[in-house]
Amino acid sequence: MTDQEIVELINSSLAEEFEFDLGAMTPETALFEDMGLDSLDVVDLVIVLETAFGIKIREEEAIRKIRTLGDIHSFVIAKKRQSEAG
């Protein structure tokens, strides 16, 4: 997958799960302030990403630092590249 394809899959998966307007999703979009997500949603966000990309990220320390959509893009791209290299 290209970086762009990863970004698009993240955005479409989250838009569907959280009923968010795809057109309004930018890397700067804040998950809590802009998308209105809360701690329960973050649990589901992890499941959505794990299912969409076939990765395991629940125990990753870095997931706790994610604040924006751009943070998710970078995190998943790095995770995918890491698993491809491994």
Added chain:
Amino acid sequence: MLLRRVVITGIGTVSPFGRGIEGLMDSLAAGRSGVVRVPALADITGMRTRVAALAVGVDAMEIPRKFRRSMSSMSVFATLASQDAAAMAGLGEEQLGGGRLGVSIGSTTGSPQTMEEFFKDFTADNSLERMKSTLFFHIMNHSCASNVAQVLGVTGRILAPSAACSTSSHAIGYAAEMIGLGKQDFMLAGGADEFHPLTSGTFDVINAASTAFNDSPASTPRPFDRDRDGIVCGEGSGILLLESLDSALARGAEILAEITGFATNSDPGSIANPDAACIAECMRQALADAGVEPGQVDYVNAHATATEQGDIAECAAIAEIFGSLTPTSSLKGHLGHTMAASGALELAACVGMMRRGLLIPTLNLDNVDPLCAGVLHQREVEELRVETIMKNNFALGGVNSSIILRRYQ
């Protein structure tokens, strides 16, 4: 006996006839059936019934995702009905969140649909890794009550009685008693259930589900009829806004009817088969609670689900107390058996009958079973001013309940 008088000032319904009490009453008065064929039931091995009474006219998207994520369809039904009941009663945030309003709403179980989805996924690989954070809020037994309280901002008591087909009668009866005791001034009370094949299967396996009218769904169920062959499961929600009379008068609220009596008892003789003597005792206790004699009751709204044994036992009990003098009908022919919603939906319809001045007959009662004779079956829509109504509900598990409704005066 209630220490404070309790009245109904709001009604919300989600039923096979859509959302709202007026549409429900129009359909009942027109003799319509809410039962439809459900093709998916044919795909289930061992399932013989193919019909159900499904709720229509519901748009779950009206509820913001923040609240909807913790709801299965039964909570959606209960929430929309509760919003309608509160709106009809003219309640605002001040009353809803003031601590003097509570919620008493039950269901037969937590969401069977969500349970199925979870266990299907779970048993595939014995993994919890895909379990959503909101799963528990769908399957907990107080799912409907809690979800309603969250959406409406309720800060008073939460009660979620569960007694299968007696659930919403219990919810209403206990709520009335809470108001009667002065513990709350308002209660959103009733029940909800969502259709799932497990519900139909529960009755099918004990030969109590209707199977002979799969190709003519509007012909079943047939309470009291000689050709009845069992229950047709349904879904929906009925919610009444109960209020102390003092509160309603102080607010200048329109009073729709009064709850004057409630009784419930247990039948330890059988967990499945109702007993006429035990039902009659429950009805007598309700009459005593209301302080009325049988002759003062103008109409009996029966539980009568169209099972062989249940209808006979209830008729025997009604005949024992009322003889053949009091008009009696069941609304299951129109609505199917909406399970935990049935008591509240049917009581709401009783309020509707009282206000419209008419009695609704039993749909599909073409030939009275001789074993169900002895009571005065209401066979046609009749204009009649009724002052006092008895509403019965009986449940698997040996749980009987009766409520006395009176025109407010």
